[in-house]
Amino acid sequence: MKTSLRSAWVALAGLSAVFLFEMLDNSILNVALPTIGRELHASTTALQWVTGAYSVVFGGLMLVFGAVADRAGRRRVMLVGLTLLGLASLATASVTTAEQLIAVRAVMGVAAAMTTPGSIALAFRLFDDDTLRVRAMTLISTVGLVGLAVGPTAGGFVLAVAPWQALLLVNVPIAALAIAGIRSGIDADDPADLHRDPIDIPGAVLGTATIVLALVAPTLFVEEGTHSWAPWTATGAAVVAAVLFVVRERSARHPLLDLRLVARPLVSAGLAYKAATGLAVAGMGYLVTLQFQLDWGWPPALAAAGMLPQVVVLVFAGPFVNRFVERVGLDRAAWLSSAAVVAGLAVYALLGRFNYVWVALSLSLVAAAIRVVGAVAGVNVLRGLPKNRTSIGAALVDTASEVTSGAGIAIAGTMLAALFTGSIATTTWTTHQHTEFHQAVTLAGLLLTVLAAALVTWAMLRTRNATPTTTEPTEAVTSHA
Structure with a gap:
């Protein structure tokens, strides 16, 4: 060491x-x-x-x-x-x-x-x-x-x-x-x-299918809209594959992913914190990009400059992350930073359409939270796992972020498809289309805020009195009786 x-x-x-x-x-x-x-x-x-x-x-x-x-x-x-x-x-x-x-x-x-x-x-x-x-x-x-x-x-x-x-x-x-x-x-x-447990091939196939379909479905919603059969078919197939995956993992002697490990407080809470940030980053990022260039008419270079608050915080917040975590501890750092994600989403949903200052504040809050959650959530998940399951734990952290990022884009894109009439890519919008866009952004932002808040609240409740378990004997979790 x-x-x-x-x-x-x-x-x-x-x-x-x-x-x-x-x-x-x-x-x-x-x-x-x-x-x-x-x-x-x-x-x-x-x-x-x-x-x-x-x-x-x-x-x-x-x-x-x-x-x-x-x-x-x-x-x-x-x-x-x-x-x-x-x-x-x-x-x-x-x-x-x-x-x-x-x-x-x-x-x-x-x-x-x-x-x-x-x-x-x-x-x-x-x-x-x-x-x-x-x-x-x-x-x-x-x-x-x-x-x-x-x-x-x-x-x-x-x-x-x-x-x-x-x-x-x-x-x-x-x-x-x-x-x-x-x-x-x-x-x-x-x-x-x-460990030497056999690899659960059926579980691997079902798990991969679930994640692939969950990642493809949001793209189909955004590209083809809610009236197309393709995104709904992909979503339905993802749900079916997920249910079959859970059934398989609960019954397999040597599961690919022991669901009892995922249910441990530190593990499930860490994944929920990552999921909340994934929703925020992807969903808000998608909406902000459209807002700058289509709603406000900014050229691409100016739109890129508009994202600078996020970039600056992401790049230069590192030393502050360490001090913050040392001062408040891992668990408090996780929920405080995740609460900042919720706050950033709420500010954008309610005030972002009025002035760039509110957008910059939202981007900064979410970026600061990402810097903390990115370091803390992974550590907490691995603290909650046996030593011979750390790689699958790390994969879960990244998968939670990937899948919820897709969900964030799907929520934003679906709301726009449902409320915005005409082609969103046209160079000139009518007053009515601007109003529709603002309504879609507000509703999508509020929905993302509620979902992120639910994940953060649930994670906070899960980690009450939770302790690291990486030193526990691993035999009890390597196979089902």
Whole structure:
């Protein structure tokens, strides 16, 4: 175990590179989509899947690879995933069609699913002290958020002097840095911290299907509207798959995901806090983007500048996060920061349409909360799990955020589709359309606020008198009687 961040700097550099890849990847590529469309003669649907294939595969396979890592070794699975990432990124240089690029992006999604859960689990394993764990995760997330903030700008500069393939080839040195840091700075997994239960194949299939359908359905609602059969079919299929997954996991001798672990107070509360922030970030971000450019008529550059309060808080709030957590403790930090998410949503829903100052305040509140929840929720979930289940726990954290982000966009998009008449993408709106947009934003914002508040309240009640359980014997939870 490490006793300071300085003593673990090699490992932290490698883990930070993993998170940098996750945050940088889609943000830097989005800038190049028009160029990719022209050069590869890609349709609008194909361009959507250039980013969508990565997100769906990534979200759908996290639980599976989290379970695999708890059995085969977190360090080993991460190194394999990083190698796959480097090879897939190199393959970008030979891409000549949109279909080939989508396939490459899907493989990169597999690599991300192998590496991301392990980054949290391995950072947690480096230290015994919870304060150091929070500091480490804050450092790692700061590196990633810097990548998220500078990605679009950096991508624009790169496109001015290099082909679009360079934006994905940058993953090669990032993967190499991560491999070097993890191999040198993190010891091989202790067999005592792993388990050998057989992998629940039916549970893996049902779990993956549930998450994939849950991620695809919101996109279909936004793109095709509430009157189309496709989004409702996907939603219904996701519900059916989820029910079958729960039935399977409750009856399997060696479940992919032991639901008794998820029901532990620290685990379920941490996931609820992450879910609340996922709803807020995606739902409000979607609405704010439309508001700036379509309702207020701002050009893209000004709209990007309008998001600066969020970017500044995300990038520079790291040192304050550590002090805040040390002062109030992990549990209070989790619910206080999550309450800030609810406050930010409420401010935007009720006042955001009147003045940019209220939008900036909302963005800042939610961003500050994300910085705390991002570090604290993961630590709390892993504190509540046995040592041989930390990878599946980390995968749950990321999955909760991915799925609720999709739900946030679905809520916002569905409300707009229901209340806004005509095409939302037209350059000139009537007075009536502006009013309809304001009504949709208010109702969507209030619905997101209520849902986030319910999640935060439930999590607060769950963590009353809760204690960490990572030192409990694991035999009791490795199989059903």
